[in-house]
Amino acid sequence: MLDKTYGPKAIEKKHYDAWEQGSLFSCDKASDANPYTIVIPPPNVTGSLHMGHALNNTLQDILIRYKRKKGFDALWQPGTDHAGIATQMVVERQMEAENLTRYDLGRDKFIERVWKWKSESGGSITSQLRRLGASCDWSRERFTMDEGLSAAVRRVFVKLYNQGLIYRDKRLVNWDPKLKTAISDLEVEQREIIGEMWYFKYPVEGDSSIYVTVGTTRPETMLGDTAVAVHPNDSRYKHLVGKNLVLPIVDRVIPIVADEYADPEKGTGAVKITPAHDFNDFEVGRRNNLKLINVLNQDAHMNDNVPEHLRGLDRYECRVLVIREMESLGLLDKIEENPMTIPYGDRSGVVIEPWLMDQWFVDAQRLAGPAITAVEQGKTVFIPNQWENTYYEWMRNIQPWCISRQIWWGHQIPAWFGPDGEIFVAETEEAAIAAAFETYGKHVVLGRDPDVLDTWFSSALWPFSTLGWPENTTELDRYYKTDVLVTGFDIIFFWVARMMMMGIHFMDGEVPFHTVYIHALVRDEKGQKMSKSKGNVIDPIELIEKYGADALRFTLTALAAQGRDVRLSEKRVEGYRNFCTKLWNASRFCELNGCLPSNDFNPSGVDNALNRWIIGKTVEAEQAVSGAIDAFRFNEAANTVYKFTWGIFCDWYLELAKPVLQGEQDSLKSETQATAGWVLDQILHLLHPIMPFITEELWKQIACNRACSLITADWPNLKNELIDPQANAELDWVIRLITQVRAIRNEMNIPAKVEIPLMLKDANDLARNCIVPYTLQIKRLARIKSIELLEGNVPKGSLQDVLDEATIILPVADVIDIGTEEKRLEREILKMQAEVERFNKKLSNEKFISNAPEFVVQLEREKLNEAKIACSRLGQAKERLLQAR
RNA sequence: AGUCGCGUGGUGUAGUUGGUUAUCACGUCUGCUUUACACGCAGAAGAGCGCGAGUUCGAAUCUCGCCGUGACUACCA
Incomplete structure (x- = not known):
């Protein structure tokens, strides 16, 4: 016997453990069934579950559970990525407490310590995903630093290097002076601020009465200026092109060059060029053969390329001194307020410096070509479609991808340097040594590049590395390409783009997934992005504790309309918790009334119209839910099953069935019991992908002799023939009649307890045919004493209303x-x-x-x-x- | 600056190819301990879909403009 209310806590863990231990999440590579595969976008090993994850993984789980129940060999491939910078920071912070730095430990010991951290406290997100109910095949869990995945990384690096798609170059990179590593464009966060623009006057060489005025937002970089550029057609400066300026403070002579980069409309039309500290200036420098003078060292203090009195200063201290000095020289023209965006490192939170360095780059532009074509040709489809624009936009303007990081935790670059700087790239040290031997004709000592690869480099391989590549596994053969990648739009560039490029390149042109489903961001109820600094984050685990995982999942699903943000408020979760209780109690009612599913029940053999009606409605609901999930219309699936369960099954069918169920034991009663039990069963199937826990519990409880679990039980496959138009017409009429009588009663303030007579005048055939068979129901639900067809006069003081051709008459003379x-x-x-x-x-x-x-x-x-x-x-x-x- | 969205009862929203009495939930109001459920039941009020123009027999739905709002990308001398 079921309890009166549903208690999620008691059952969630029980079922999850049973599913996992029973290997019910596992794929079966030997199966005859068609595979259906999703690779999880691997969360950070340092991460913990936030609402974005909860939504993302709920949707993946719905797809996987649905397909699994439909008979596919479903594989949801889970795992985490090693999050190079984030993980290293976590461990370094831990060591800070012991007054240790990673340099104290040395590289090997430090890496050992990171692994220790990982085994003790890493990957807690995977247990949180279990709380959510995610039915990943944990037996196949992977980590980007696993041996197999690391082998994949080495193979890819070497291949791309040999194909000329990875190269070493001295370029400007985004340098994080706190973490002392390069980071990618995508790890740079642009913040808007109101800053200041300083205008400096640079005297012309040989005539210090003439100046060229330039503006800058970073005065300290003037120490690295090697030219001033003006537009070739700018008449204000034409006569000065070719002449030189004397760079104040430094006293360096720098040329005035003509370059189209200078925009006569902006500022003074003359722009200072600092090729070693600005991406645009770098290009100008290349075009005009300008010197590159680096004035910063790796922690953003001034280096020895600046005048002695400024050396060693922090960049901002230096800035102040430069401004002061320019002012005292009379060369500070003016200062203006200037709204601008400043690049910050998303991990370190400090201002990023463009810095000139030797780094490894991927020629992303060449890899992007086929990835663009694949989408153009529809080999991979984005849902909703508009995101294809975003993808194209980025892919068509893609920059060289800097993949080396100056940290220790990650895949160390498989490149070795000979004594003369010759590079040997190989999958193993032995191979590099052998190659060196061939080059030099003797044994030499090689030094390995100390840098590691960007975490996204290994994540990009995820759809095939997790399936065993570079080995030729049956899994790879069977499950690649995968079916759908589910992700938020904020990381289209991180995941989708890079997985597409690598997948196509290494898997013989085959895309990693045929569909990319992009879901919205989860915001708070006011539409604000959730962030720790705003303090409006809602912890999904807390909601699970309070309302149960099913309620949270249902809420996220019901709100996940395509192309719109999810605004989450606790009220909604509460509402869907109530829905769980409703379902629970409906099941309880069924149990109480012997409405149990039976194996030999045949829905097409049912006689009674009420039962035929609810069976037809069930068919409609099943078709709507299946269609909605197939089309990634998750909110529609949720709302359909919600309305069917509550609004039709509970509110009407069970109420209409009560007179029968509480009547004498006869064939109608047993048919009704069996029908109710069957419908409840179908509801459990339809709800299971969204609410796995409560449905599994009810499935087990209402028929405890069932061998299989709901999670793997077949999804209903219901035929249109089960829909009976005649039954629909009858029940539609009965429901409208009852609703109308109730409304009149309410409006006319007839006390709920008072039972009144009902008469129908001018009733059509449908109505005439319904009165008798539904008498008990009408009486009960509309609180009616008697029902008759009226031929004669309408009694005095009757309430009247119209239903189709008929007039409803409620004689209540004394009350009205x-x-x-x-x-x-x-x-x-x-x-x-x-x-x-x-x-x-x-x-x-x-x-x-x-x-x-x-x-x-x-x-x-x-x-x-x-x-x-x-x-x-x-x-x-x-x-x-x-x-x- | 460019691109892409969004603007529907008090609040949050649905609305697939133009024809619906504009959906649902929360909230509000009224009445109910009706033997599954007050995390419940029954009823009600409340919007004509940002503004303007156009296309059409017909527009919340298509087109254009405007206003508001958001995200992303770029730039910022």
Whole structure:
């Protein structure tokens, strides 16, 4: 016997453990079934579950559970990535407490310590995903630093290097002076601030009475200026091109060059060029053969390339001194307020410096070509489609991808340097040594590049490295390409783009997934992005504790409409927790009334119209839910099953079935019991992908002799033939009758307890045929004493209303106030007259009749007719009322 | 600056190819201990879909402009 309320805590862990231990999440590579594969976008090993994860993984789980129940060999490939910088920071912070730095330990010991941290406290997100109910195949869990995945990284690096797609170059990179490593463009966060623009005057060489004024937001970089550029057609400066300026403070002579980069509209039209500290200036420098002077060292203090009195200063201290010195030299022209965006490192939170360094780069532009074509040709489809634009936009403007990082935790670059700087790239040290031997003809000592690869380099391989590549595994053969990648739009560039490039390149042109489903961001109820600094983050685990995982999952699903953000409020979660309780109690009612699923129940063999009706409604619900999930319309799936369960099954079917269920034991009763049990079973199937825990629990409880679990039980496959139009018409009429009587009673303040007679006048065949079979139901649900067809006069003081052709008559002479009733009828008549007018107007429009499709015109005619009948019946009702006065 | 979204009852929203009485939930109001459920039941009020124009027999839905709002990308001398 079920408890009165649903308690998620007691059962969630139980079922999850049973599923996992029973290997019910596992794929079966030997199966005959078609595979259906999703690779999880690997969360950081340092991460913990936030709402974005909760949504992302709920949607993946819905797809996987649905497909699994549909008979596919479902594989949800889980794992985590090693999050190079983040993980290293976590461990270094831990060591800070012991007053240790990684340099104290040395590289090997430090790496050992990171692994220790990982085994003790890493990957807690995977247990949080279990709390959420994610049915990943944990037996296949992978980590980007696993041996197999590391081998994949080495193979890819070597291949790309040999193909000329990875190269070493001295370029400007985004340098994080706190973490002392390069980071990628995507790890740079642009923050808007109101800053200042300083205008400096640079005297012309040989005539210090003439100046060229340039603006800068980073005065300290002027120490590295090697030119000033003006537009070739700028008449203000034309005569100065070719002349030189004397760089103040430094006293370096620098040329004035003509370059189209200088925009006469901006600032003074003259722009200082610092090729070693600005991405645009770097290009100008290349074009004009300018010197590159690096003025910063790796922690953003001034280096020895600046005048002695400024050396060693922090960049911002130096800035102040430069401004002061320029001012005292009389060379500070003016200062303006300047709104601008400043690059910050998303991990370190400090201002990023463009810095000139030797780094490894991937020629992303060449890899992007096929990845763009694949989407253009529809080999990979984005849902919603508009995100393809974002993808194209980025892919078509892609920059060289800097993949080396000056940290220790990660895949060390498989490149060795000979004594003369010659590079040997190989998968193993032995191979590098062998190659060196060949080059030099003797044994030499090689030094390995100390840098590691960007974490995303290994994540990009995830769709095939997790399946065993570079080995030729059956899994790779069977599950690649995968079916769908589910992710938020904020990381289209991180995941989608890079996985596409690498997948196509290394898997013989085959894309990593045929569909990319992009879901929204989870925001708070006011539409604000959740962030720790705003303090508006909602912890999914807390919600699970409070309302259960199913309620949280259902909420996220119901709110996950395509192309719109998810605004989450706790109220909604509470509401869906109530839905869990509703389902629980409906099941409890079924159990109490012997409505148990039976194996030999055949829905097409059912006689009773009520039962045939609910079976038909179940078919409709199943088809709608399946269609919605197939189309990634998750909110639609959730709402459909919600309305069916609560609004139809509970509110109408069970209520209408009560008289039968509480009556004598007969064949109708047993048919009804079996039908109710069957419908409940179908509901559990339909809800299971969204709410796995409560449905599994109920599935087990209402039929404890069942061998299989709901998670792997077959998804319903219901045929259209089960929909019975006659039963639909009857029940539709009965429901409308009851609803209408209830509304009149309520409006006329007839106490709920009072049972009144009901008469029908001018009833059509449908109504006449329904009265008898549904007498018990109508009496019970509308609180009616007796029902009869009225042939003669309407009793004095009756309430009247119209249902189709029939007039509903409720004789309640002693209770009714004629004035109130008259007003009520007036209102209804007015409403109906307005309807009639509307339809009349439409139908008397020649153009409408001739242009609109026939069925639309026909429909309008029918509506007009119905409204007319209602109008006249209501008019008669009013007349009778007034006569009775 | 460019690109892409969004603007529907008090709040949050649905609305697939133009024809619906504009959906649902929360909230509000009224009445109910109806033997599954007050995390419940029954009823009600409340919007004509940001503004303007256009296309059309017909527009919340298509087109254009405007206003507001958000995200992303780029730039910032």
